[in-house]
Amino acid sequence: MKTAADMVHGEKGIINNIDGSHPSSRRILEIGFTPGQEIELINKSIFNDPLAFALRGTLIAIRKNEAACIILS
Amino acid sequence: MNDVISKTFLITLVGPPNSGKTTLFNYLSGQNFKTVNYPGATVEYSVCKLLGRFNLDASIVDSPGIISLIPNSPDEKVAVDALYNHPRLGSPDLIIATVDASQISRHLFLVKQLIEAGFNVLVALTMTDMLLKKGFTLNEKELSEKLGCLVVKVDGRSGFGVNTLISESLNAIENPRFYNKRKPLLFEENVNKNWLIDIYNEIEEIEKKVLHKVISPGKIEAVNRKLKIFSNPAVANHNNSIDNTTLKIDRLLLHKYWGLLFFFIIMAATFTSIFWLAQPLMHLIDQLFGFLAQTVHNAIGEHWIGDLLSNGIINGMGSVLIFIPQITILFLILGFLEDTGYLARGAMLIDKPLSKIGLNGKSFVPMLSGFACAIPAMMAARTITNKKERFLTIFIIPLMSCSARIPVYLLLIAFLLPFNKAWIGGIILAVIYIMSIVSSVVIAAIINKFSSRIIKATDDSSFILELPSYRVPKLRVVFTNTYYSVRMYLRKAGPIIFFLSIIIWGLTYFPDSSPKTDTSGMSKDEISQVVNAERLSGSYAAYLGKAIQPVMSPIGMDWRVGVSLISAFAAREVFVSSLALIFKVTGNERSLQTSIVDAMKKAEIGSTGQKLFTPATIFGLIVFFMFSLQCLSTVAVSRKETGSWRIPILQIIIFTSLGYFFTFLTVNGLRAFGIN
Numbered sequence: 001m002k003t004a005a006d007m008v009h010g011e012k013g014i015i016n017n018i019d020g021s022h023p024s025s026r027r028i029l030e031i032g033f034t035p036g037q038e039i040e041l042i043n044k045s046i047f048n049d050p051l052a053f054a055l056r057g058t059l060i061a062i063r064k065n066e067a068a069c070i071i072l073s
Numbered sequence: 074m075n076d077v078i079s080k081t082f083l084i085t086l087v088g089p090p091n092s093g094k095t096t097l098f099n100y101l102s103g104q105n106f107k108t109v110n111y112p113g114a115t116v117e118y119s120v121c122k123l124l125g126r127f128n129l130d131a132s133i134v135d136s137p138g139i140i141s142l143i144p145n146s147p148d149e150k151v152a153v154d155a156l157y158n159h160p161r162l163g164s165p166d167l168i169i170a171t172v173d174a175s176q177i178s179r180h181l182f183l184v185k186q187l188i189e190a191g192f193n194v195l196v197a198l199t200m201t202d203m204l205l206k207k208g209f210t211l212n213e214k215e216l217s218e219k220l221g222c223l224v225v226k227v228d229g230r231s232g233f234g235v236n237t238l239i240s241e242s243l244n245a246i247e248n249p250r251f252y253n254k255r256k257p258l259l260f261e262e263n264v265n266k267n268w269l270i271d272i273y274n275e276i277e278e279i280e281k282k283v284l285h286k287v288i289s290p291g292k293i294e295a296v297n298r299k300l301k302i303f304s305n306p307a308v309a310n311h312n313n314s315i316d317n318t319t320l321k322i323d324r325l326l327l328h329k330y331w332g333l334l335f336f337f338i339i340m341a342a343t344f345t346s347i348f349w350l351a352q353p354l355m356h357l358i359d360q361l362f363g364f365l366a367q368t369v370h371n372a373i374g375e376h377w378i379g380d381l382l383s384n385g386i387i388n389g390m391g392s393v394l395i396f397i398p399q400i401t402i403l404f405l406i407l408g409f410l411e412d413t414g415y416l417a418r419g420a421m422l423i424d425k426p427l428s429k430i431g432l433n434g435k436s437f438v439p440m441l442s443g444f445a446c447a448i449p450a451m452m453a454a455r456t457i458t459n460k461k462e463r464f465l466t467i468f469i470i471p472l473m474s475c476s477a478r479i480p481v482y483l484l485l486i487a488f489l490l491p492f493n494k495a496w497i498g499g500i501i502l503a504v505i506y507i508m509s510i511v512s513s514v515v516i517a518a519i520i521n522k523f524s525s526r527i528i529k530a531t532d533d534s535s536f537i538l539e540l541p542s543y544r545v546p547k548l549r550v551v552f553t554n555t556y557y558s559v560r561m562y563l564r565k566a567g568p569i570i571f572f573l574s575i576i577i578w579g580l581t582y583f584p585d586s587s588p589k590t591d592t593s594g595m596s597k598d599e600i601s602q603v604v605n606a607e608r609l610s611g612s613y614a615a616y617l618g619k620a621i622q623p624v625m626s627p628i629g630m631d632w633r634v635g636v637s638l639i640s641a642f643a644a645r646e647v648f649v650s651s652l653a654l655i656f657k658v659t660g661n662e663r664s665l666q667t668s669i670v671d672a673m674k675k676a677e678i679g680s681t682g683q684k685l686f687t688p689a690t691i692f693g694l695i696v697f698f699m700f701s702l703q704c705l706s707t708v709a710v711s712r713k714e715t716g717s718w719r720i721p722i723l724q725i726i727i728f729t730s731l732g733y734f735f736t737f738l739t740v741n742g743l744r745a746f747g748i749n
Contacts (some may be wrong), residue, residue, distance in 0.1 A: 020266055023533040029266055030141040031537055032179045034273040042320065043327035047425040050434070050536055052327060054315050056178040057207070059323070059540035061421040063428075066537065 004033075004053065004070035007041040014038050016073035024066045032056045033070050082131040082246055083162050084123075087187065088171035089180055090138035091541050093199030096550065097171055097229035098135040101127075106135070108561070109161075116151045117455070120162070127239045132162060140179075142186040143260050146458050156192075157257055164257075166246045168192045169238070174211055174226075175203040177284075181220070181276045188222055189272075191257040195245045196224040197238055203542075207314065209284045219279045230547060319414075319542045326418055336422050339415070340441065343406050347399055347445055351476075354398035362391030375601065380582055381575075389574030392644045393567045396446050399476045400562055403445040404555040407438065412546035417538050424536050430514055431521030433457050434536055436466040440513070443473030444506075447707040449562050451714045459534055465517060467714055471702045471728055472513035474506050477645040478698050484649050485691050488670050509699055516731075573643040573705050580614040581640065581651070609655055614639060628697075628733065629690045629740045631678050641703045648698075689748055693740035701732030 007013060015037045018025050032055055033039070042059060043052040049064040088094035098106070102121030109118060119135040137152045144150035158164050170187055172180040187194045196216070204211060213224040223241050227234035326335050366383035373379030410416045416438060424434025435457045442450035450470045457463035482505060486498045585608055609615060618636035625635045633655045640651035649669070656672035676685040702708065702725050711721040 018266065024535045024537065026143065026264070026266065026269070027141075027145055027535065027537055029269045030143070030182065031539075032182070032273065034270050042315075043323055043332075044329060045327070045422050045425060046329055046333050049425045050421050050538075052323075052421065052540060056176070057315060058176060058179065058542070059315060059319070061417070061424075061536070061538045061540055063424070063536045066535065 002072045003068045004039060004041070004072060005051070005064045005067040007051075007067075007072075009041060009044065012038060012040045013072040015070055017071045019069035019071060022066070022069035024062075025069050028062070028066060028069060031060060033060075039070070080130075082129070082166040083134070083159070083164070084131050084167045084169055084242060085134045085136055085156060085159070085165040086169050086171065087136055087156060087183065088138060089140045089183055091539060092138070092171040092173045092176070092180055093197075093229050094138060094171040095135060097169075097197060097199065097227060097235075098133065099553070100229045100232055100235060101133050116148050118152075118155065123239070127236070129239055129243055131166075131242075134159065134162065134165070140183060142183065142190060143262060143264055146460060148458065148460065157259060166193065167242055168194050169197050169242065170194055171197045171199055173203070174198045174201045175207055175209075176200075177211070177216075178273075178276055178280050181279065182272055184220065184222070185272045185276065186260070188220065189258070190260065191255050193245060193249055194222040195238075195242055196220065196222060198224055198226045199229065201226050202228070205287065207316065208287050210287055211283055212285065216279070216283045219282060230550065316542055322543050323418070323540075326415070327421070332418075332422055336419055339410070339419070343403075343410075343441065344444065346406065347402050348476075348479075350402050351398040355395055358391065358395050358398070362387055362394070366391075375604070377582060377585060381578065384582075385575045385578035386571075388650075389571045389578070392574055392647065393563070393571055395646070396476065397559060397563075399445045400449055401555060401559050403442055403449070404558045405551065407442070408551035408554050409546050412544070412551055414541040414543045417540045420538060421536075421540065428534065428536070430518040431462065431465050432517060433459060433462040433466070433534070434538070436462065439466050439470060440473060443470040443475060446475050446477070446562075447471050447473065447704065448710045449558065451707070451710050452561070454714065462534065464715055464720060465520060467711060468520060468720060468724060469513045469517045471704070471707055471711075471724060472509055472516060472700070474509040474699065475645075475704075477704065480646040480649050481641075481698050482695060484652075484669060485695050487667075488673055488686060488691050489688055505695065505699065512699065574647075577614070577640050577643040577647065580617070581609055581612050581636075583613060584611070606655070609636070624733075627741075628693055628736045629687070629744075630693075631685060633676075634685075634694070638697075638703070642705050644706070645698065645703055689740050689743035692743060693736040696739045697732045697736040699732070700728050700735055702728040 002013075004013065004015075015033060015035050017035055018029055018033060022028075033053075037055060040054040041051060042054050045051070045061075050061045051064060051067050052059050052061045053067075086094050086098050098119065098121075101123055102119075103124045106119045106121035109120060116137060118137065121133050121135075123129055123131045123133055136156060137149075139149060139152060142153055142156075144153045156165070156168070168187055170184045172184060184194065184196055198211070198213060198216075201211065213226055217224040223245050225234055225238045225241050227238050229235075326332055328335075366387040369387060370379050370383035373382065407416065410419070420434035420437055422434075423437045427434055427436055436454070438456070439450045439454040442453050447470050450473065451467050454463050454466045454470070457466060482502060483498075486501050489501070490498050614636045615632065617639055618632035621635045621639075622632045625631055633652075636655060637648050637651040641648040652673070653669050656669065656676060673686045674684075677683060678685050708721045708725060711724060712718055715721070
């Protein structure tokens with residue numbers, strides 16, 4: 001099962017689902033990471049965490065463990 | 074029309090961060106607003122009367138930025154609950170929801186929730202120019218129909234559309250076309266995630282219908298070329314692209330390695346400008362107040378009223394205003410970095426290392442501000458949504474070497490150095506700063522280990538931050554925001570520092586025993602000097618100082634240093650002027666610093682012939698100032714920002730005993746190695 005945390009620099013992916021067991025999952029959904037959306041990994045900070053994704057025409061930085069609840073199709 | 078309205082309406086501004094909400098609020102209030110805490114909470118809101126020229130009797134509340142009506146932290150809960158029923162102002166007659174037109178696919182989320190909850194909502198569509206730059210226009214009539222609420226395009230920076238916004242607001246309040254006056258629904262915290270997804274699906278449908286690509290006749294060819302790229306028609310009507318400039322800049326500024334280098338360069342530049350640009354201005358303020366105090370003192374003569382006016386009140390005002398240059402420059406730079414969009418990136422770059430010690434990427438701005446002054450720094454910690462991380466940030470801020478310590482360090486370093494080796498002083502100062510960062514990191518890490526006992530909060534750590542598109546900062550916006558931040562500092566910290574200065578003055582002046590020394594044959598200046606010194610050595614402060622003599626002896630110091638350390642609780646730099654007073658120094662002939670250093674070199678402990686100030690005790694004092702929490706204004710702000718006495722009291726106990734302990738180690742350690 002591939003998640004947004006496994007993406008490499010510049011890779012695009014379509015969100016399949018959000019793992020609801022993660023404590024940040026609701027916030028992740030609320031900020032716009034919803035199933036069917038295309039995301040692109042734009043930048044990784046040093047130590048590969050946090051990650052910056054292009055989503056809905058803007059850049060959103062989230063921690064790697066939070067990206068791990070975004071399941072890609 | 075105006076006289077028909079008998080009631081003051083309540084309009085609340087709601088919107089996600091970066092949606093132009095506060096800019097609009099500033100325009101509506103004419104920058105004349107009050108910032109108030111929600112009762113019993115550390116969350117703030119601003120409230121104002123709508124400007125008279127808008128002809129609508131209404132109070133406007135600027136609520137904290139939220140992205141959803143379902144709160145994620147206790148602080149957000151306070152903000153969300155206040156939307157439904159404001160603890161002081163009641164329930165709103167109208168909610169103006171700000172939406173960034175270039176971000177509608179995310180910003181309409183909150184609007185949909187507000188409408189679904191049953192609020193009377195009016196959408197203020199901001200940043201339509203950004204949308205146009207991306208090649209789209211938006212039809213607000215269509216959006217209004219699809220959403221089921223009024224939509225008005227505004228620009229809070231220029232005031233465009235604000236008159237329409239107000240007339241439509243009145244319209245929405247008096248003839249609520251879309252609003253059925255039921256009590257708004259409160260959403261459960263364990264909401265079904267499919268509901269959230271459904272809201273987004275509806276928004277995507279709306280977006281497809283209301284966004285229109287701009288096709289200018291001259292650019293048809295270019296557009297055609299673009300349309301070929303957007304071969305999928307569903308994508309063509311979306312606004313999913315990020316502007317290229319932002320992506321290009323981020324390739325450098327968010328680069329894995331270069332990004333960190335740029336981060337450190339930008340931070341170093343910020344630092345040096347805080348100090349170098351502010352120094353001459355601070356010197357000027359210092360001299361101005363010194364001159365004023367002297368003039369007043371001379372005019373009134375030797376009387377306690379004259380002394381209260383000059384040494385108490387005027388110097389007290391001076392000790393508040395002396396920080397204005399640094400705080401202004403700090404807020405200007407932070408304002409520029411924020412308005413360009415860089416601050417969010419800085420927070421992202423530094424999040425990982427800070428999260429290791431229980432802090433958050435968002436802690437870095439408050440920590441940086443702490444090098445100017447802990448008071449605005451603690452206020453800046455409000456942006457950290459996680460309570461535990463926010464409290465830990467506030468906890469370690471007093472360890473940042475604030476500007477009030479600079480005069481103290483400069484004096485102490487001057488004592489250590491021969492005249493021709495000034496550059497060594499620079500190195501010592503740099504070491505002090507690095508040590509202050511290291512110690513704050515270590516202490517944060519230790520406290521994080523025991524955090525459940527020291528900081529009582531259990532939110533899940535999270536870092537979700539929008540990185541806004543880069544743009545050229547608007548000078549006017551940065552300047553006005555700086556002005557309000559500085560004004561807030563003056564209002565919050567000013568009275569405390571001022572009041573404490575007068576108390577310390579009283580302690581060092583009274584009971585005002587008359588001198589017993591023979592003053593015959595002395596000049597007028599010498600007499601006043603002797604009188605001052607005698608008064609201080611008989612004062613309540615000296616009494617206190619002597620009471621703590623047993624504490625001072627183990628660290629190689631006597632009651633005179635004790636008195637100065639007590640005075641330093643008003644503001645740390647008072648230590649210098651207090652030493653000057655105790656060692657009977659006046660700055661008439663040479664610079665004050667050289668005179669104090671000379672007097673310090675002559676000072677002995679009692680009549681033992683043993684020198685009071687040695688390199689060992691001086692290093693000890695430096696260490697003491699690095700750790701101990703001596704600033705009562707910081708304590709007051711810490712109390713206010715954490716909502717209880719728990720954290721400030723722990724800060725005083727932990728930092729001051731650490732300071733004492735390390736001073737003890739330094740002094741006795743150096744002595745053991747033969748450095749005395």
